[in-house]
Amino acid sequence: MNDILHESQFTPLENDRKALGDSIRGRLIHSLGKDPRIATERDWLHAVALAVRERMLERWIFTRRSYQAASAKRVYYLSMEFLIGRSLVNAMLNLGIYDAAREALAEFGVDLAEIAEVEPDAALGNGGLGRLAACILDSLATQCLPGIGYGIRYEFGMFAQEIRDGVQIEHPDSWLRYGNPWELPRPEGLHPVRFYGNLITHYRPNGEAQHFWEDGETVMAMPYDLPIPGYGPGNVNNLRLWAAKATRDFELDYFNEGDYIGAVEQKNVSENISRVLYPNDASQAGRELRLKQEYFFVSASLQDILSRHREDGHPLTSLHDHAAIQLNDTHPAIAVAELMRLLVDENDLPWEQAWSITVRTFAYTNHTLMPEALETWPVALMARVLPRHMQIIYDINHRFLNDVRHRFPGEHELLRRVSLIDEDHGRRVRMAHLAVVGSHHTNGVAALHSELLRNTLFSDFSRIMPERFINVTNGVTPRLWLHQANPGLGDLICRHIGEGWIRDLDQLASFAPLADDTDARAEFRAVKLANKRRLAQYVADKTGVAVDPAALFDVQIKRIHEYKRQLLKLLHVITLYNRIRDGQADDCVPRAVLFAGKAAPAYVMAKRIIRLINDVADVVNNDPLVGDRLKCVFVPNYGVSSATLIIPAADLSEQISTAGTEASGTGNMKLALNGALTIGTLDGANVEIRDEVGEDNIFIFGLRTEEVESLRRNGYDPQSHYRENPELARCLDMIASDFFAPDDPHRHRPIVDSLLHEDRYLLLADYAAYIEAQGEIDRLYRSPEEWTRKAMLNTARMGRFSIDRTVKEYASRIWGIEPRCAGRTRGVS
Incomplete structure (x- = not known):
């Protein structure tokens, strides 16, 4: 069959206004069936998206061909979250067609900025975990590295947050209500995923056991592909998301019995798996659905990876030579047991060979230092929902503990601590232990985090297998978080040092000398003021609170x-x-002072904190004695889009977690990159940010990690701070009284009780140092030239925190993949 697609056919007019205008008009009329005279903003949005997608697809195909031709090793990034935000502007900037599209639409009387606002954020994540995953996909494509993301096509996001009378109200985030023009459904790529059922064991003549997982329920996983374009001459990689579909046989059983309602009900039960991001796990049903959700996307992804591996002509025994699978936190850790099942049960590989392949294929990124945040599952639940996997986990554990027992004889407590089964808390499967044991590398996401992983959380594993633990500090993509989110600052930087920083953030170092230039500082302040005015309007529209752009914008998001x-x-x-x-x-x-963020629906204390913030804001913002000297605002429904407004406008970045609790953070990087000064503890990546920007350009306060541990070991009395600090005592007394809640005098008493009787995260211990550091900030902000100089140095010295550096380290130290460019792109030979 002749190939109708040739590299020479890459459209040479990708940046041509007329060609793009014709494509948009054609998509509006011929794909959407809409009359341009009456088309809505959403119609135009979808038409432009289809026209832009059209310009990615040939490049996408050639990207895939180039990987296949080179027999390139690929990384497969398994993550429950991909917080990619909006795709339209990002895709146009990466493809170099933003200006052409804006001009083409203007000829139709359409404002690109207005239709871009209509696009919903892709509700595929919740926080830093998902934003990191999205940044990694952007960088893989930009650097021409072979990679595919795998996740779930959630029909509804975690929730849309409304603040009503100070209370968080959760609404369904139905981001797919009007369809998603970027995705390509692949019904031919279905994979079956089984739950429940029974185990049957047969024995071969040589006595070797064969296990068969039978009966139970089967759900079909249907893939949807989203092209991920790299910047400039980069490739177009793929994000594959799985949606749950009921099996045909599952439905026909009910129809044949005449139970049509039952058929529909069972279909809905099957498809609930991909219905919502992180179902509420406060109930048994919610926890079971969460486990099914994790296994569903892992099983479908691994089946897909093995299928692609075979299609490329490789034997399964060489999987680790052609595939690197990264587990983004513990959510996909069941993949270790699933790959063993696929290799041993479905493909008849001997256990030892399968285990060697599994360990050499997987790597694991840990994102938390708190033991309670590490996912565990009751053995009884795992055995009922995934009986074969529970059996495999037992086998992995037995072999692992035997090895440890031989290497560390007599250390019985060590065996108890490293076991994959926690026997002390109702018999639970430790998913982080499974991920560590089943991976060739475990990495933390900041230097301090990785050190603490080795020395505390996984100290036993680090002793057993020290060569498996490394650090890869997080980063952020400058394409979204500066070039797109802050075009004023991006243009200013480009005028002075060129555009190379967009692909090589280390080039921002050339911007540093301008911090001593009076005119450049004035330009920088003008950009910041424009961003603050834009945010002030957004805040007024969303909350009704007027904030003065001349004030210090102090943000905790x-x-x-x-x-x-x-x-x-x-x-x-x-x-x-x-x-x-x-x-x-x-x-x-x-x-x-701007707060933004969501509380998990079942997290009672977090919801109380939101209520208190809003009650305090109501008093502060309406006190005539205070006026514009202080405003407190909770900005609702925080997400990628609102972050692109808040971050460029921020003057001060609050990174104040208790030392030793934050793995890394990426918000701290985005804010500093956009010229916000950081006030923070020496926690997570704050340590490395301080080292890069300089101690004089950051405000560090509070207890260090070792001081936190010492205080906890030796007995911490939070009430001593209450007794010794009158200002602190006054604040707590106001919260505990009816001052901020006259209609419900005891509303906030539980918060104060928690602080005075436990203060688990040492707020009261750090209060005095924090207030003192804030005083230093006040004094500096009164000197705008010096403040601006420090802000510009923050921007200029953030090169290390590019996601491109992060991905290069993963590629060379963990994945073993190399760039493979697809060839001619954007009409450039």
Whole structure:
């Protein structure tokens, strides 16, 4: 069959306004069936998206061909989250067609900026885990590295957050309501995924056991592909998302019995697996659905990987030579047992050979230092839902513990600690242990995090297999988080040092000398002010609160969690409020304190924190004695799109988690990259940010990790800080009283009780140091030239925190993959 696609046919007019305009018009009329005279903004959005997608698909095909021709080793990135945000502007900027599209649409009387706002964020994630995964996909494509992302096509995101009377209200995030023009459904690529059922064991003549997993329920996994374009001459890689579909046989059983309603009900039960991001696991049903969801996408992905491996003509015994599978946190850890099942049960490989392949194929990224955040599953639940996998996990554990027993004789406590089964808390499968044992590398995501993994959380494993533990510090993509999100600053940098930094963030170092240039500082301040005005309008539209763009924009934007210490920031707000009312705030600059983030639906304390923030804001923002000197705002429904507004406008970045709790953080990197100064503890990547930007250009406060551990070991009395610090005591007394909740005087008492009787994350211990550091910030902000100089140095010294550096380290140290460019792109030979 003749190939109708040739490399020479890459359209040479990708950046041509007329060609792009014709394509948009054609898609509007011929693909959507819409009259341009009455087309809505959403119609135009979908037409432009289809036209842009059209310009990616040939490049996508040639990317895949180039990988196949080179027999290139690929990385397969397994993640429960891919928080990619909106795709339209990002794709156009990466393809170099943004200006052409804007001009073409203008001729139709359509504003590109307005239709871009209609696109919903892809609700495929919740927080930093998903944003990191999205950045990694962008970098793989930009650097022409062979890679595919695998996840779930959630019909609904975690939830859309509304704040009503100060309370978080959760609404379904139905981001697919109007379809997704970027995705390509692949019904021919279905894979079956089984749950429940029975195990049958047969024995071969040589006595070797054969295991068969029978009966149970089967759900079909249907793939949807999203092209991921790299920047400039990069490749177009793939994100494959799985949707659950009921099997035909499953439905026909009910129809044949005349139970049509039952057929529909069972279909819905099957398809619930991919219905919503992170079902509420407060109930038994929710926990079971969560486990099924994790196994569903892992099984489908591994079947797909093995199928592609065979199609490329390789034997299964060489899987590790052609595939690197990265587990993004513990959610996909069941993949270790699933690959063993596929190799041993489905393909008759001997156990030892299968285990060798499995370990050499997998690598594991850990994202948390808190033992309680490491996923575990009750043995009884695992055995009922995935009986064969429970058996395989027992076998893995038996062999692993035998090896440890021989290498460390007599150390019975060591065996108990490293076992894949936790016998002390109701018999639970430790998924992080499974991931560590089943992978050739385990990496932390910041230097401090990786050190603590080796020395605390996984210290026993580090002793047993020290060569498997390494560090790969996180990064962020400059394409989205500066070039796209902050075009004013991006243009300023380009005018002074060129465009090379977009692909090589180390080139930002050339921007540093401009921090000493008066005119450049003025330009930088003008960009920041424009961003703050834009954000102020957004805040007013969303909350009704007017914030002064001239004020210091002090932001804490992250998931609401006790260890991230939004409460410590709020104590500072109350302290400022009291000082203003007492006439003791002459040294304090006007501030607009912005909180944003979601609380997990079942996380009661996090929801209480949101309520308290809003109650405090209601008092502060409406006190005539305070006026514009202090504003406190909770910005609802935080996500990628709102982050692209908040981050470029921020003056101060709050990174104040208790030392030793935050794995890395990426928000800290994005904010510093956009010229926000950081106030933070020496936690996560804050340590490395301090080392890069310089101690004079960051505000570090509070207990160090070793001091936190010492305080906890030796007995911590939070009430001593209450007794010894009158300002702190006053703040806590106000919270505990009816001051911020006159309609419900005891509403916030549980928060104060928690702080005074436990204070697990040492807010009260760090309060005084935090308030002192905030005083230094006030003094610096009164000197705009010096503040701007430090802000510019933060931007200029963030080259290390590019996701491209991160991915290069993964590629060389863990995955063993090399660049393979698809050839001619963007009409350039």
